Amino acid sequence: MEIHKLGETAKKFHLSNEKAKALLDARIVPHIKKRGTHKETYYVPQLFVDYAVKSLGLEKEKDFKRLEPDPALLERFANKEGVKVISFSNLKGGVGKTSIAANFAYNLALLNKRVLLVDMDSQANTSRYFANRYFVGESIKNIFDKMTRKEPVTDEDVMRYIVPISFDNATLSLLPSELSLGRIVELSRSVFTLPHKKLADILKLVKDRYDFIVIDTPPSTGLSLHMALFASDLVSIVTDAEDFSVNGLNELYLEIRELAEETDHDVRVDSVFINKVKKSNIHSVYIEAIAEMAAEEGIENVYVIKESTRLKESQNLHIPLVEYKKELEKRLPIAESMIEYAVEKAQEA
Ligand SMILES: Nc1ncnc2c1ncn2[C@@H]1O[C@H](COP(=O)(O)OP(=O)(O)OP(=O)(O)O)[C@@H](O)[C@H]1O
Ligand SMILES: [Mg+2]
Structure with missing residues (x-):
């Protein structure tokens, strides 16, 4: 299974790392987050990327560009x-x-x-x-x-x-x-x-x-x-x-x-x-x-x-x-x- 970390996820969605992080933290993109002693690591399996794209009614991954990290979007799930x-x-x-x-x-x-x-x-x-x-x-x-x-x-x-x-x-x-x-x-x-x-x-x-x-x-x-x-x-x-x-x-x-x-x-x-x-x-x-x-x-x-x-x-x-x-x-x-x-x-x- 293909897994993306934060930077790779941001790239896939054509977003800055900050915006990708905000979308992940609002759980608009499902993911697995690991808390290390120094930093957090985000893992996004490709299946979760596909799910987020589909359930938000987007055509492609790069359509994420339009999304604001608004938790209300979760309702669409x-x-x-x-x-x-x-x-x-x-x-x-x-x-x-x-x-x-x-x-x-x-x-x-x-x-x-x-x-x-x-x-x-x-x-x-x-x-x-x-x-x-x-x-x-x-x-x-x-x-x-x-x-x-x-x-x-x-x-x-x-x-x-x-x-x-x-x-x-x-x-x-x-x-x-x-x-x-x-x-x-x-x-x-x-x-x-x-x-x-x-x-x-x-x-x-x-x-x-x-x-x-x-x-x-x-x-x-x-x-x-x-x-x-x-x-x-x-x-x-x-x-x-x-x-x-x-x-x-x-x-x-x-x-x-x-x-x-x-x-x-x-x-x-x-x-x-x-x-x-x-x-x-x-x-x-x-x-x-x-x-x-x-x-x-x-x-x-x-x-x-x-x-x-x-x-x-x-x-x-x-x-x-x-x-x-x-x-x-x-x-x-x-x-x-x-x-x-x-x-x-x-x-x-
Ligand atoms: N893919 C797997 N690889 C290795 N061990 C497994 C795997 N799947 C289940 N087990 C182990 O097999 C044992 C039985 O699994 P589980 O309790 O899920 O079965 P069950 O069908 O619910 O059993 P029961 O009929 O007693 O309710 C557990 O110790 C579990 O960790
Ligand atoms: Mg059982």
Whole structure:
């Protein structure tokens, strides 16, 4: 991925360094800023340049010349179609759903989108991905608790459990999970006639505060997954490229289709991330099989992510992959597809 520093960005936009800096600081051009001990360094991936040009309705990069660094311009980045809800799913565990959902959500936030990351997995890995803390007694479980007691749930009840996670370059909102979520979700099966609608009911209360809601799901079929799928407009499938991965995808498709029919809810599989790919012939065979299947299903967004210790390292430090301090140029290629998907969704909005 091509990355520009401040001077190169200014040149691309035919601006002085000062004006380029002002446009970056007003977040009219999305970027990643690193604070060193002596100076700040700005990094602008080409994908962000393209995004800024398109979303501001400019013809070319040099049209930036006309722009004044006015934060009101940010409004032109805003969603026109209302909030989009995207679930990251696979019935198989350990394939990277959480890693990709969390990083994708962060990349959307970098593009100035208001993003709510919802953890529907009682393992609560998403909750801890950036926050590095536990949310016992302070999670989405509390909201389900109230619902199963048949008490009215308001937007205030939901907002009480949404926590902001602030980074240097962006802010995300998180609706965390905890271990006992699974139990309370199952309990709702006996309490409600249409239990699969309950997450959608919760999110409806706060939807207008966000441009995107990103949901991470557990690695199994069950009510938590059904709730997430029912609340979603789009599903992104995350898979590895191993034997049985293709079978697993078939099962997930079937599950999604059946649920869509049963509940009369239109949810579309929008992308496939083939993750943890190693350099080997056997992997390329599985990648081909998965890509073929995606093509048959009419899915255009198929991304491949290599296995990389950098993703794990950044996760261990609770930092988004693109913000991981050292060797940004080396990390961005691993993050590229997650950025690309974020740019694509943000542009559609
Ligand atoms: N591309 C990658 N390269 C190296 N490690 C990865 C990659 N993607 C994910 N991992 C690691 O694999 C492990 C599982 O990832 P993750 O938790 O995102 O998967 P998951 O599908 O959400 O798992 P679960 O089904 O348990 O929820 C984590 O330790 C994560 O850091
Ligand atoms: Mg997970």
